[in-house]
Each structure stands twice: as C-alpha cells, then as structure tokens.
Amino acid sequence: MSQHPVSPPAGHATSSAAMVRTLGVVATVCGILIVSAYQGTLERVTANKRIALERAVFRVIPGAASMREFVASRAGVVPAAEGAGAEGGVRFYAAYDAAGQLKGIAAEAAAMGYADLVRVLYAYDPRRQAITGIGVVSHRETPGIGDKIITDAAFLTNFAALDVRLNADLSALANTVKTVKHGTRRHPWEIDAISGATVTSKAVGRGINDSAQRLLPLLAPNLDKLGRPAGRQEASP
Amino acid sequence: MKAPIELRSSPHVKRGVSVERIMRNVVLALLPICAFAVWQYGLSALALIVTVTATCLATERFFNWMAGRPGTLSDWSAAITGLLLALTLPPAFPLWMGAVAGFAAIALGKALFGGLGQNVFNPALVGRAFVQAAFPVSISTWVPAFAPGRFAEFIPTTFTLPLMAPPDISAWAKGALDGFTGATPLALWKFENQVTPPDAFLSGAATASAGETTAVLILLGGLYLVARRFMDWRIPVAVLGSAALAAWAFQLWDPARYPDPGFVLLSGGLMLGAAFMATDMATSPVTPLGVWIYGALIGVVTVMIRYFGGLTEGVMYAILLGNALVPLIDQYTPPRVFGDVKGTKP
C-alpha cells in the first residue's frame, strides 16, 4: 500500500477539542445504534421471555391457562411490576385455569448440586398445602447420573403430593422437606433420593425446602390477594 | 541405601538396565494383586486386565512409531500402566471403555510429553480420570465379588459393542449374589452412614474396583519393593499416615459422623494409590522434604474429598493434584546436596 498510516504524524498532539469532538461523534453513533437495537428487539425479547416462562409454569401446573407474576414480602403480596425492589421479596407465579380460578402457585428453588446450582420450578397447591410437581430450570449435573432428576419417573412421583403444610402459627413449614436415602421414604414430606444420584437429589430437596420456608409463610395470609388473572391473558383460548 | 536415591534423583534415567529392572519388579509385585482380582471377579476381570494392558502396549508402540523412536515396550513401563489402570477399574467395566482408558493413559499421560520419565502426571490415573469423566455411569457400576458363576460366564456388560452403552446390570448383580447392594463401602458410609467392618476388606468381599480390596497383597507387594529398594518408602508412609491422622482428628471431633482411621485406610483405592501410584518416580518430588509434603498432601486431600466432596472416592484426584504440585514442591524445598546420604535430615 502506498498510503501512509493514518494516525497523525508524531509530535503533533491532537487538540483536546478534536478528541472531545471525535468521542462525541462516536458516542452519538453508538448511542443511536444501541437504543435502536434495544427498542427494535424489546417487544420480541419480552414476548420470548413471557412465552418461555409461561411454558415452564404451565408444565408444572397442568390445566393452567394464564398466569401472573407476584412478589411476596413482609409488606404483603403485590404484582411483580409494583414490588420488584421489595426488601426480602420472593418472586412467584400464580396460574389460573380457563375460567379464571386460581389453579396453583409456581416458584423457583435453587441449591448447590454436584457441579453448580440446580434450579427447579415447583408447583404449590394452596388448597392441598402440597407441592404438586417440579420442573428443572437449569442444572449442570453429570449427564446420565444427575440429570435423572428430570427423567427418573420414580423420583418425580415424590412430587405428586409433597407435604409442605405450615405449622400452627404459620411461621414455618410444619415439617422440614428432606431428601432421604433411596427406598426409605416414610413421610409425605420426604423425598426419596435417586440411587446413585444422591447429591443432586439432596440439592433438589434442600432448594425446595429453602424456598418454601421463605415463600409459604409470606403467602399464607395473602392468598386472597392473588384474585383473578389480569384482563390481558383472558384472550388466550 | 544408595540405589533408590540415585534412581529417584533424576527423571532422565539413562541407565536403561536399572529402569527395566525396577519396572520388572513392580510388575512382579502387581501380579499377585491381579491374580487375586481374577479369583474374586472371574473371567470378566481377566478379560479387562488383558484388554487394558494390551491397549497400553499397543498405544505405546504406536506413538513410538509415530515419533520414529525405537520401541520402548521392553522397559515394562507401559505394562505397569496397563495393569495398574485395570486394577483401578470396576470389574464390570465394558472392554471397549477399558481400551479407551488405556489409550488415554498412554496418549494423554505419557506420549504427549515424550515418553517414559518425561510425564508430569501418573499415566494410569490420567486414563482412570478420563474414563471417570467420560463414562460416569459405567465406572460406578459395581458387581459382587465371589459370585458363584464368575468362572462360568462373563458379566453382561463386558462385551458391550464399542461406542454403545452397556445394559443395566443391577438386576443381574443382585441375582449373582444374594444381598448385594451395588454400593461401595465409601458410598455406603457417605450416603447411608454405614461403616463396613474391616474383615470385609481383608477377605476381599467388599465391593470395589478390581484391585482395591486386597489390602494384604498390596502391602506385601509394597513391602517387597521397599525391601528391594525399588520404592521410596516415605511416600506411602506419608500418604497413609496423613490420611489416618486427618481421619483420626475428624473422628475425635465428631465420632458419630466420621469413621475410624482404619476404615479410611482400607476402603477405596487409598492403599493401591499410596503404594503404586503416588510413588511413580517421574511424577513425585526429588527433595526429601518435598516427598513428605507431597505424600501428606495426597493423604489429606483424599480425606477432604471423601468427607466433603460430591464424590465418594478422592485418591485418584488427590494424586493427580499432588503430581501437578510436584514442580512447585521441588522448587520451594531445599534440594538434596549431591552425595547426601540417606538419614541426614535436610
């Protein structure tokens, strides 16, 4: 190339004004790019997120047709949009059937497993005071061993009706949810571990216990506030 | 006490005769353990030992040919790797996976670095760690020792087609021996808080890898090598001593939760690892103080992984981590003065 390097010859320090001007131009161009990308994709991204979330929640609460997101804290239960920043707030999802009746509650639980956090979404039925199903949100457990928490039918039956009743003064669970050795489940609040995947099974139990201990006492006095689905979701067939 | 120090001090052993002699004796010390493993587990164990060793030899041959070096099969080192590796595998391990382990052991553990004496990790353990990560289900599938039909039939998983998943044999294993639980003593302790009595380890009835239940034979083999000055006695002593000490301290702290040191020493692969793998000359420290540090580290890390990790057994990883630390240990411990005589403390 015959052309010289573009940078200005040495010795000629660029004036501050030129630098500021250039940076200003760059910042403007970049700002426009970012904001337009953000605005352009916002709708799709939000829709994608909502669909993914709904799919996950509807899978653990069969028969649900719509859902709303809430935050429970000491101050009570409020829709997520209003209470996002509440101190110690626990996020959960209320699912409704086609007639608008509360079908169940879904919330996320997480605990350290074998390789990383195991995150599950569990369904809670307030009428039966029991957990009625789980779905795995994410995990990095060993394929073939730890991922049995998704595939092992026997393990999943633990969550057909896992007892999470509250104690008399509604301050905590009446019985700690606990993972026990494979084949020794005696109580409805125990989880029968998968043989050979004890660490992961225990993580699921611990995560659910931690989450339920925090969420359910906050939720119990406020169940009536969950009411009916917001109007928008009625559209879904 | 001249021979061991001379030989240990240099990884680049030029005197092929000495290397060959040591290696041959190590194989000799391993053979009774192999024979006992075959007696315990029958045809499948024999097939596994033969396959893994043959793969190691073939891989060694192949890489020598690639590098245009003369064959080094005659130094027995690849055979040792093969035998040791086979002894650390569960007897029901499919043969094709055993072959993968053998290949990984030599290729990743040895050939990569230029062959004998140049490797930085114990090759047998590299192979074991590779298949542990690759086939986590198969490597924790156990079968009972002394099953009545062990010399009449192979374990159903042995002849799994290459690349294919082995069949589930838990029902078969229960049928092969009454009351078989399919869990190793370490898993029983960790997840069910049951301590296996020591006599199960001495008789070989404990559920384990092919060569891990024979504490007596391992000790005898080790003693033989020490007596003939082919092995640095300090390493196994440091490994076992520190593991026992750590176990003892934990037991003092909470006797209900932690088992006694005897259980820690006898269970799993600690004996085999301490005697035959941690002592690998190329991958252990050169300085006398370094040797003690290295051994103690392996013992303590093993106990830590067993007690607090997700895995039931930690010897393999402890030794590999020890291997990784060897250059640092050598760097920061005072080197042996040339011509130093054994017994003078550094």
Next chain:
Amino acid sequence: MALPGQQELTHLEEFMEGVWKQNPVFVMVLGMCPTLAVSVSAVNALAMGLATTFVLLGSTLLVSLMRKAVPKEVRIATYIVIIATFVTVVDYLIAAISLELYEALGAFIQLIVVNCIILGRAEAHASKNPPLRAATNALGMGLGFCIGLFALGAVREILGAGKLFGVALFGPDFQPWVVMVLPPGGFFVLGGWLLLFNWLRRRQGGALKPAEGHVHG
C-alpha cells in the same frame, strides 16, 4: 494484513487470509474463552461464530469509515466503545431470535467485547484500510473463526452426545463421552486439533512455523 512494502493483496487473498493462513482459532489461537466455553454443540458454536462475525464486521466497518477522524490518543477507547456497541446490539438480537440460544450462550455473548480478534483487527487492519478491504478481511476472519468453532463444536457434540446439530448419529444405544461436554474435553479437543494441524504442517515440509502464535483472549 498487508504489511508495509508488501504487494497489495487481492480481495480474494484478503478474504482467504483469515480463513486459512491466519485462521484465528487454529493458527493464531485467539479468542479462546468464548470458543471453548460454548462449543459444546455445533449449533452453539456456530451461533457464537456468527455473533462474533457480526460484531467483527460492524466494528471494522465503522472503524474503517472513521479512521481518518479518530485521533490516535483516543483510538483504543473509541474502538472499545464501538465494539461494545455492536456486542450489545448482537446481544439483543440473539435474545429476540431465540431465548433458548441466548440462555445457552449466557454471559459469553457479552464477553465477545474482550475477544482479541476484534480489537486486533480494528487496530491492525481496519484503522489502516478503506471500508471494502477492511470488511473483506473481517469477513474472512469471521468465517475462519466460524470454521474453527464449528470444528470444535462438532467433535464435542458427536462424541459427547452422539449427535450433530441435534440429529442422533449412532442410534439410541450410543454411549456419550460425557467428558467431551465438560471443561477438560474442551481443552483436549482444541489441543487435539492444534496437534493435527502441527503434524500436517510438519509433513508438508516443516518450513512453516508450528501453530504457535500470539495467544490472546
């Protein structure tokens, strides 16, 4: 890149630079962090490759267009801002296209910012060449990066899951080599590819240097 005093490359040669002679993955060993972390499957690997190519192309074009206006004192700052902009854009685009993919790639999309290929191209090539030439070079580099990532992702997916692009190759009884989708597998597969390239080079005459380059993020 055209060194001073060197014959100017044709556009085709400029393009092929990155694809073959200076392949960012196999020859220069650049941008390893995202390469290894997300290459557990061919789809993830390709998505990451395309995202990087997009950022590479966008930022080199912009840098090249502005090359005469940017004072050298603030040039690195400018480049970083430009690159970060395109990464943010691609981050939103991927989230809009597929949330699943977005979650699989995770924070590694945003880590494209510190991928040295991009800053390296901006500094060494785009700041000295007109837009068309810079873009051609960037496309070549991007394609080379995609090929490298794909080679990694394909091996890891085939052995680690018995599949390619999610299609089972060996039937239902295949035993996955779990290690391949774990971190050690990433190192081994990339190391293996480099060994293969070294070996091929050596056989081709050995005049070429081994594939050891500047190792950067």
Next chain:
Amino acid sequence: MAEASLGQIFLATVLTNNFVLAMFLGLCPFLGVSGKLNTAAPMGAATTFVMLVASLCAYGLNWLVTTFHLEFLRLISYIVVIASAVQLVEMVLKKYSPALFRALGIYLPLITTNCAVLGVALFQTARDYSFLQAVVFAVGGGVGFTLALVLMAGLRERLHLASVPDTVQGTALALMLAGLLSLAFMGFAGLGAGE
C-alpha cells in the same frame, strides 16, 4: 443467587468452578504468561486486584443502570469504567507506591482486556450477587486464576527440560496440560454442597 453462602461462593470459584479450568475465563494470559513461575505469581496477584476493582465498579454501575432503567448501557459502561479505573489505579500506584507499581504495574494494562475481569463483572450481575457476595466472588476468582496460573507455570517449566515431541510444543501442549489440570480439578466437584 442469594442462597449461596460466602464460603460456598469462595470454594466454588477457587476450586469447583475455577475461572480458568472450568469456565475458560482468562485463558489468554493463562496460556500466554504461564511459561515462567516467577512471573506467574505477580501476574496472578495483579489480576486478582484488578478483578476486585472491576467487581466494585460493576456493582456500583449495575445499581446505577438498573435504578435509571438504562440496562442497555450496562456492557458499554462496564468496559469503559473498568478500563479507566485500572488506568487510574495504575497512575496512583506509580505516584505513591513505585515498588508495588514495579511489581504489578507492567501487567495492569494487559489485564484490562482479560476475559476473566469482564467475566467477574458480568457473572456477578447475572447471578444477582449482593455486595459482599460480589467481593468474595471477585477475590475467589482471582485466587483461582492465580492457582491455575502457578500450577501451570510449574508444569511448563518442568517440561522445558523434557524431550517433548516437536509436534506437541507450544500452545497445543499448554492446552493439553490445561485439560489434564481441569480433569484433576474435577475431583473437587460437589465440594461444599453440604448436607
């Protein structure tokens, strides 16, 4: 996740999910600077320090962008602020502690564009760490990075003396060693998962 205790985070970032060996962060200096033992330790220390600075900056910035609903500026502000903060620290060090500057200073500019540094910032944001958790995460990440770097340097120095085949020399060997180290670190899996 708010659930993880500080000890768990530290253990996980140093051993179980080591930044370099399990998350592939900071591979660039890991492969580039791990040839010599005596540069590995100061490099690790400098990186740990920069990670801490980055973590603090990111924590503040994240609060700022979420409060003002400017999430789309998060990445760009992280990289710019972290880079400037490191520059600033470098200048301050040079003026007030020349000795420390000589020890760490030469590495500082290199580190700014290290994936591990931006990684700390991005991962702590993605995982919603509290201030203390973020600090522990950054220090753990740095210690883990240093550990991997020092181990690697020791092994590579030793292999200088070995007759490693020509084909394997260089980056390929470094990657294979990293793979073996990563394999050995898998032994820590599940550590601190608790009962």
